[in-house]
Amino acid sequence: MLKSGGHIDRDTEVITVQNVSKSFGDLHVLRGVDLHLFKGENLVVLGRSGTGKSVLIKLISGLLKPDLGTIEVLGEHVDELSEKELQQLRLKIGFSFQNSALYDSMTVRENLEFPLVRNKRHLSRGEINHEVEDVLDAVGLLHTINQMPSELSGGQRKRIGIARTLILRPEIMLYDEPTAGLDPITCIEINGLINEVQEKYKTSSIIITHDLACAKSVGDRIVMLLDGKFEREGEFDQIFDTDDERVKPFYDYNFIT
Amino acid sequence: MIKKIQRILIELANIHRFVMRFYREVFMPPYEFKEIIRQCYEVGWKSLPLISLTGFITGVVFTNQSRPSLAEFGATSWLPALISIAIIRALAPLVTALIASGKVGSQIGAELGSMRVTEQIDAMEVSGTNPFKFLVVSRVLATTITIPILSFYTAGVGLIGAFLSVNQSENTSFTVYFDQVFEAVTYLDIFSLVLKAVVFGFTIGIVGCYQGYHSSKGTEGVGRAANWAVVMSMFLIFIEEILIVQIIQAMRA
Numbered sequence: 001m002l003k004s005g006g007h008i009d010r011d012t013e014v015i016t017v018q019n020v021s022k023s024f025g026d027l028h029v030l031r032g033v034d035l036h037l038f039k040g041e042n043l044v045v046l047g048r049s050g051t052g053k054s055v056l057i058k059l060i061s062g063l064l065k066p067d068l069g070t071i072e073v074l075g076e077h078v079d080e081l082s083e084k085e086l087q088q089l090r091l092k093i094g095f096s097f098q099n100s101a102l103y104d105s106m107t108v109r110e111n112l113e114f115p116l117v118r119n120k121r122h123l124s125r126g127e128i129n130h131e132v133e134d135v136l137d138a139v140g141l142l143h144t145i146n147q148m149p150s151e152l153s154g155g156q157r158k159r160i161g162i163a164r165t166l167i168l169r170p171e172i173m174l175y176d177e178p179t180a181g182l183d184p185i186t187c188i189e190i191n192g193l194i195n196e197v198q199e200k201y202k203t204s205s206i207i208i209t210h211d212l213a214c215a216k217s218v219g220d221r222i223v224m225l226l227d228g229k230f231e232r233e234g235e236f237d238q239i240f241d242t243d244d245e246r247v248k249p250f251y252d253y254n255f256i257t
Numbered sequence: 258m259i260k261k262i263q264r265i266l267i268e269l270a271n272i273h274r275f276v277m278r279f280y281r282e283v284f285m286p287p288y289e290f291k292e293i294i295r296q297c298y299e300v301g302w303k304s305l306p307l308i309s310l311t312g313f314i315t316g317v318v319f320t321n322q323s324r325p326s327l328a329e330f331g332a333t334s335w336l337p338a339l340i341s342i343a344i345i346r347a348l349a350p351l352v353t354a355l356i357a358s359g360k361v362g363s364q365i366g367a368e369l370g371s372m373r374v375t376e377q378i379d380a381m382e383v384s385g386t387n388p389f390k391f392l393v394v395s396r397v398l399a400t401t402i403t404i405p406i407l408s409f410y411t412a413g414v415g416l417i418g419a420f421l422s423v424n425q426s427e428n429t430s431f432t433v434y435f436d437q438v439f440e441a442v443t444y445l446d447i448f449s450l451v452l453k454a455v456v457f458g459f460t461i462g463i464v465g466c467y468q469g470y471h472s473s474k475g476t477e478g479v480g481r482a483a484n485w486a487v488v489m490s491m492f493l494i495f496i497e498e499i500l501i502v503q504i505i506q507a508m509r510a
């Protein structure tokens with residue numbers, strides 16, 4: 001029971017990851033990962049804690065460098081770009097962090113303004129305010145505009161974090177565990193938000209999660225990271241049609257069979 | 258033992274790279290004027306109460322401690338000259354820098370450390386802002402600009418503290434005291450104060466930022482960053498003090 005996904009352009013790849021490996025010291029986190037994200041697609045990445053899901057999207061956004069392999073984003077090789085070019089490319093990538101990473105010395109308004117003021121210097125004060133209120137409204141938190149991040153709940157912080165990345169109108173969204181640690185109702189809201197973002201802003205997204213309900217409601221396609229590689233790929237029902245002991249617990253636990 | 262030396266050498270190489278990166282980025286636009294001014298305010302204004310108190314007490318105590326020795330030779334009239342040289346050459350920049358490394362250095366270390374740990378620095382980077390420039394360059398410039406100003410202020414407060422003591426015991430008037438104070442001071446003394454304060458200010462900023470920026474994950478990493486920022490900058494300040502005194506002595510000759 002996956003989403004329709006009629007708007008996906010299967011001829012255009014916006015992210016191509018080929019044979020990427022990454023180790024920290026003796027810890028081999030990723031060992032030859034391949035991943036393709038098509039334009040307009042919501043791709044869900046499943047995997048156990050510590051398998052390197054966060055590392056993968058940090059590689060994609062150039063925060064970390066791969067030991068081996070190539071990463072292409074919107075037609076550019078991330079690891080070959082100069083610092084300037086990388087900065088330009090990053091404006092097209094929205095990165096929603098696992099722990100929201102809001103700037104805690106700034107108000108919600110200043111958090112949202114930050115990328116805008118610094119990257120679109122031609123905008124007037126009025127235009128900036130308009131943009132800020134617009135995305136804040138899109139995530140349903142207009143009333144928190146003057147609050148500090150420390151005054152917000154975990155779910156609100158997540159949504160502000162997503163709003164902050166949307167403000168630059170990215171073509172690609174990377175969500176790191178958008179529903180982790182939230183109550184079911186907030187989870188449903190966030191899932192709705194992810195789908196809304198995809199439709200409204202025509203983004204292509206990678207969504208990292210262990211939450212199968214989230215995977216089911218937002219994913220056009222699902223891949224599973226097992227032992228440093230993507231071993232299973234497909235639609236929701238295909239992924240869990242297996243006796244693999246590394247895969248079954250995800251399903252059994254989430255749907256209490 | 259060899260492991261330890263190796264780690265210290267690696268750390269030194271990292272700091273060297275950090276300082277080089279500072280010099281590379283400080284001259285490259287865009288310039289973060291607004292953030293620099295905000296940081297100057299943070300560094301300067303917020304340490305003012307503590308600096309005022311310490312500077313004042315230093316002046317009073319130094320005067321009271323020096324008086325008996327001079328009195329033995331019946332030379333208490335030299336007190337203002339002695340005080341001014343001691344405060345301006347040595348005490349003002351050193352006291353200011355030590356107070357600031359405790360207050361400002363640890364704050365910078367903790368602030369950047371917690372931004373590193375909670376991925377706020379990464380978030381800046383992926384949203385198209387150079388975090389080194391925005392966070393590190395602005396803070397280092399702020400301490401380098403502010404510590405000299407604070408040092409002059411400390412010298413002023415210290416001289417006033419000393420005046421109150423001299424006025425009490427020797428009945429020296431305000432004008433006579435300050436005439437003698439300024440007569441004793443040379444341009445080289447002022448130069449030495451500025452040179453020390455600039456070097457100390459830079460040290461406090463760069464060490465605090467380095468520790469915070471490279472803080473290890475976890476909350477204990479933040480504590481360690483703040484702690485090391487203080488220990489390391491105080492250590493460096495003492496070494497720099499010794500070196501600068503040698504240089505100034507050579508210039509005096």
Ligand SMILES: Nc1ncnc2c1ncn2[C@@H]1O[C@H](COP(=O)(O)OP(=O)(O)OP(=O)(O)O)[C@@H](O)[C@H]1O
Nearest residue numbers: 024027029047048049050051052053054055056098
């Ligand atoms: N900067 C780093 N330095 C050293 N080790 C790291 C670094 N980043 C990640 N690791 C290690 O890589 C492994 C994978 O980390 P990662 O954060 O990608 O896991 P994850 O799949 O996102 O897990 P979770 O679901 O808990 O978020 C972990 O063992 C982690 O300790």
Ligand SMILES: [Mg+2]
Nearest residue numbers: 053054098176
């Ligand atoms: Mg993670």
